[in-house]
Amino acid sequence: MVTRRAFCAFHTLAALALLVTIAGLPQPILAQESPRYGGTLIIGSGGDPASLNLAASFSTIDTLAAASIYSFLVVSDSELAPQPDLAESWKVSDDGLTYTFALVKNATWHDGKPFTSADVKFSLAEVLGKLHPRGAVVMKVVESIETPNPYTVVLKLKYPYDPLMKFLGNEGFIIAKHLYENTEILTNPYNVKPVGTGPFVFKEWKRGSHLTLERNPNYFKKGKPYLDRIIVKVVPDGNSRMIAFEAKEIDYLYYVNLPTSEVSRFKGRPGFIVSDKGHEDGPSVMLMAFNLRKAPFNNLKVRQAIALAIDKQYIEDKADYGLGIPATGPIPSITRWAYTSNVTRYGYDPKKAEQFLDEAGYPRKADGVRFRTSVIADRGAFLYAKAAEIIRDQLGKVGIQVELKLVDRSSMIDATYVRWDFDLQVHGLGTGPDPAIGVARTYVSTNIKPVAFANCTGYANKEVDELFDLAERAPSVKKRAEYYHKVQQILTRDLPYVWISDYGLNSAWRDEFKGLHTWAARSYTKLGDDTWWVKGKETPGK
Amino acid sequence: MAHESGALWRYACRRMTHAVPLVLGVVVMNFTLIHLAPGDPILALIGEFQASPEYVQSVRQQFGLERPLPVQLGLYLWNLLRGDFGFSFALKQPVLEVILDRVPATLLLMGVAILYATVCGALCGVLSSRRQYSIADNAFTLVALIGYSMPVFWLGQILLILLGLHYPIFPAQGMESLRESYTGIARGLDILHHLVLPAFTLGLGYLAVDLRFTRSSMIEVMSQDYIRTARAKGLSERVVFYKHALRNALIPLVTITGLNFGFLLAGAVLTETVYAWPGLGRLMYDSIYARDYPVLMGMFVVISVMVIVVNFVTDMVYSVLDPRIRIR
Numbered sequence: 001m002v003t004r005r006a007f008c009a010f011h012t013l014a015a016l017a018l019l020v021t022i023a024g025l026p027q028p029i030l031a032q033e034s035p036r037y038g039g040t041l042i043i044g045s046g047g048d049p050a051s052l053n054l055a056a057s058f059s060t061i062d063t064l065a066a067a068s069i070y071s072f073l074v075v076s077d078s079e080l081a082p083q084p085d086l087a088e089s090w091k092v093s094d095d096g097l098t099y100t101f102a103l104v105k106n107a108t109w110h111d112g113k114p115f116t117s118a119d120v121k122f123s124l125a126e127v128l129g130k131l132h133p134r135g136a137v138v139m140k141v142v143e144s145i146e147t148p149n150p151y152t153v154v155l156k157l158k159y160p161y162d163p164l165m166k167f168l169g170n171e172g173f174i175i176a177k178h179l180y181e182n183t184e185i186l187t188n189p190y191n192v193k194p195v196g197t198g199p200f201v202f203k204e205w206k207r208g209s210h211l212t213l214e215r216n217p218n219y220f221k222k223g224k225p226y227l228d229r230i231i232v233k234v235v236p237d238g239n240s241r242m243i244a245f246e247a248k249e250i251d252y253l254y255y256v257n258l259p260t261s262e263v264s265r266f267k268g269r270p271g272f273i274v275s276d277k278g279h280e281d282g283p284s285v286m287l288m289a290f291n292l293r294k295a296p297f298n299n300l301k302v303r304q305a306i307a308l309a310i311d312k313q314y315i316e317d318k319a320d321y322g323l324g325i326p327a328t329g330p331i332p333s334i335t336r337w338a339y340t341s342n343v344t345r346y347g348y349d350p351k352k353a354e355q356f357l358d359e360a361g362y363p364r365k366a367d368g369v370r371f372r373t374s375v376i377a378d379r380g381a382f383l384y385a386k387a388a389e390i391i392r393d394q395l396g397k398v399g400i401q402v403e404l405k406l407v408d409r410s411s412m413i414d415a416t417y418v419r420w421d422f423d424l425q426v427h428g429l430g431t432g433p434d435p436a437i438g439v440a441r442t443y444v445s446t447n448i449k450p451v452a453f454a455n456c457t458g459y460a461n462k463e464v465d466e467l468f469d470l471a472e473r474a475p476s477v478k479k480r481a482e483y484y485h486k487v488q489q490i491l492t493r494d495l496p497y498v499w500i501s502d503y504g505l506n507s508a509w510r511d512e513f514k515g516l517h518t519w520a521a522r523s524y525t526k527l528g529d530d531t532w533w534v535k536g537k538e539t540p541g542k
Numbered sequence: 543m544a545h546e547s548g549a550l551w552r553y554a555c556r557r558m559t560h561a562v563p564l565v566l567g568v569v570v571m572n573f574t575l576i577h578l579a580p581g582d583p584i585l586a587l588i589g590e591f592q593a594s595p596e597y598v599q600s601v602r603q604q605f606g607l608e609r610p611l612p613v614q615l616g617l618y619l620w621n622l623l624r625g626d627f628g629f630s631f632a633l634k635q636p637v638l639e640v641i642l643d644r645v646p647a648t649l650l651l652m653g654v655a656i657l658y659a660t661v662c663g664a665l666c667g668v669l670s671s672r673r674q675y676s677i678a679d680n681a682f683t684l685v686a687l688i689g690y691s692m693p694v695f696w697l698g699q700i701l702l703i704l705l706g707l708h709y710p711i712f713p714a715q716g717m718e719s720l721r722e723s724y725t726g727i728a729r730g731l732d733i734l735h736h737l738v739l740p741a742f743t744l745g746l747g748y749l750a751v752d753l754r755f756t757r758s759s760m761i762e763v764m765s766q767d768y769i770r771t772a773r774a775k776g777l778s779e780r781v782v783f784y785k786h787a788l789r790n791a792l793i794p795l796v797t798i799t800g801l802n803f804g805f806l807l808a809g810a811v812l813t814e815t816v817y818a819w820p821g822l823g824r825l826m827y828d829s830i831y832a833r834d835y836p837v838l839m840g841m842f843v844v845i846s847v848m849v850i851v852v853n854f855v856t857d858m859v860y861s862v863l864d865p866r867i868r869i870r
Contacts, residue, residue: 040721051634207643208820231720235818244715247707410833
């Protein structure tokens with residue numbers, strides 16, 4: 001039997017123990033429980049933005065600077081599923097042809113004008129559909145945009161198109177009709193003093209130095225944002241940027257501004273957080289392209305031999321600092337729903353490579369060389385340049401003498417994609433939020449055009465074209481995945497490329513800031529919504 | 543007196559007429575070289591994702607890049623004569639606006655760098671020459687050699703790591719503190735605080751040149767006949783040194799400072815990049831990377847005019863100090 005006194009004594013002790021435990025916890029852990037208000041987040045950027053009109057821009061630098069000023073219709077989460085933003089709910093018809101969006105009623109533009117469905121229609125039809133290169137592709141599928149009332153938008157499609165929501169959720173920024181209608185959109189003055197519906201209001205832009213955004217007290221998501229200010233500081237030199245980050249002059253670095261070589265230095269270091277989460281919108285594959293128009297690369301046996309002669313794990317370890325994983329095919333493993341590992345694999349086997357080269361009619365000559373070729377890569381991108389250097393050495397071991405051509409990015413694009421004047425090319429390609437947007441372009445024969453980032457190898461296979469087309473139009477994700485699995489099997493068999501690495505994407509920030517990279521696929525576009533400072537106050541205001 | 547000012551005026555006019563073909567030559571040469579370099583600004587503008595050929599063509603037309611090169615050059619010169627420097631591909635702004643926005647930061651950085659390099663260089667040079675081969679002289683020589691041989695980029699990084707990170711006496715980046723909003727004198731002091739490392743980095747090499755130049759110039763002047771005459775007249779060593787020798791020895795320093803201006807601008811590209819100083823040098827670095835032809839051309843014009851003007855002023859000052867120049 002427990003006496004009343006013993007009961008009270010036990011509970012008093014338990015309460016004391018709890019208090020001691022809580023008092024002993026570090027402040028940030030306590031603070032994590034609820035977001036706090038105030039503080040300034042300084043984002044480091046490698047360059048000056050060109051335009052702050054994100055409906056007509058597709059540059060990461062521009063987006064990093066201005067994303068917190070705007071809102072999307074929907075936002076993609078880390079599974080690339082849509083979540084509410086300016087649209088509080090939506091319905092998709094059973095045939096997948098009609099999307100009906102119900103908009104929030106309390107959103108206003110930063111100049112005080114109300115946000116309505118007319119703004120959505122204008123942004124999609126007149127700006128994203130015409131001036132955004134990926135938007136132009138996506139919006140071709142849209143038959144009509146209707147606005148039956150100020151808070152409803154209806155999109156009617158020509159055929160079911162699953163990538164639509166992924167585009168809207170990662171790049172479909174909505175701009176103000178009343179400021180852009182009947183103007184030259186690319187030179188509109190609001191491109192440099194933007195007005196949005198987002199959590200932060202544009203304050204000033206000192207070119208070459210910084211851009212300042214201030215808290216929007218009228219943001220339509222009640223209680224948000226938490227920070228007082230976001231400042232984007234321009235530091236073009238990578239080493240200097242890292243010194244500024246270490247010296248706490250910069251709080252956040254998105255992966256494009258965080259040199260891969262620095263990731264391991266900051267990983268696990270007190271005061272800093274490095275995360276590979278929140279980049280699900282833009283996984284990338286490093287690959288080596290063959291110019292199939294040229295001998296001996298038009299010979300499958302030679303391509304297979306080259307694939308066998310390349311040690312992908314070694315490249316991953318030395319060029320990517322072990323942050324990614326060796327690639328198996330054109331769709332990176334991070335795109336889980338469409339990826340398959342059930343493909344033809346080429347493990348590192350130099351002996352077999354030599355045997356394949358002999359069989360292909362390229363035996364070693366008196367000087368030990370089978371044939372001479374060259375590999376081109378962008379010298380400004382360490383990962384690709386280093387990988388090309390390693391590939392030169394590894395191919396040299398099986399008797400292929402490779403000349404290393406490290407040139408600047410523009411020259412690489414010109415030689416590879418425009419003039420097709422190359423043998424081998426090492427580069428990385430963003431595969432985007434959906435293979436229909438980011439992968440197909442590299443392999444379909446209809447895209448053999450002298451244009452940057454098109455199908456530069458000259459690879460043409462009707463079956464592949466058809467499968468990509470079917471996958472794009474299939475009404476269910478399951479069916480789409482089946483088509484993509486098949487296409488990966490064909491491509492790894494035909495081998496127009498050697499897929500080298502699903503390379504790692506890591507962003508870093510100071511641990512005084514919380515809420516970053518928690519749920520969105522393109523996390524840096526939602527920094528304004530979620531980020532908070534552990535040293536802030538419990539309520540907004542001074 | 544009137545004859546003298548007339549001669550100076552004629553000399554100034556002659557020098558100015560030389561400047562016109564010089565600027566024209568610089569424009570034509572730079573235009574040709576930039577456009578001959580491999581790479582396409584449109585490809586630099588478009589990211590890793592593919593744009594349709596129609597989109598690429600429309601951007602090319604928008605910037606007039608589809609026209610033959612001589613036509614582009616002719617149009618550029620014509621527009622330049624009307625004060626139109628073009629429109630930046632990458633920054634989507636009129637070029638002149640972009641450049642003028644950055645000039646004050648660069649002038650501040652260069653002005654302070656030149657000032658401290660010249661003053662300290664001359665001072666140390668004089669002290670060195672007074673006590674040749676003394677410990678101080680040897681120490682100055684050593685410092686000058688080290689200062690001159692250190693690449694700006696390397697020195698900048700080392701100072702950043704040392705004084706910006708490990709012993710954070712100075713800010714590591716930028717022109718002003720961003721977490722605080724200073725105004726008035728406090729803002730001026732904040733900028734000055736940010737200026738110390740970049741100005742020191744940029745000026746150190748020139749300080750070394752000025753030091754060595756002043757030292758050798760002083761030693762040479764001190765062996766002249768008029769110095770012996772001054773001493774023979776019974777003047778004190780102090781008066782001989784500072785009044786008679788120093789004034790003459792410093793005249794060539796004016797020329798060196800003028801010449802240094804152009805080199806300093808080149809150094810500013812690296813210094814501004816290392817310290818994220820928002821000036822012309824940084825703009826040039828970014829524009830080269832983006833193949834932003836109009837901005838690059840505009841900068842070459844502005845910089846060549848600045849160099850020509852500074853050299854012109856230097857010549858004028860020199861001709862005032864030494865009338866023999868005008869006669870030649």
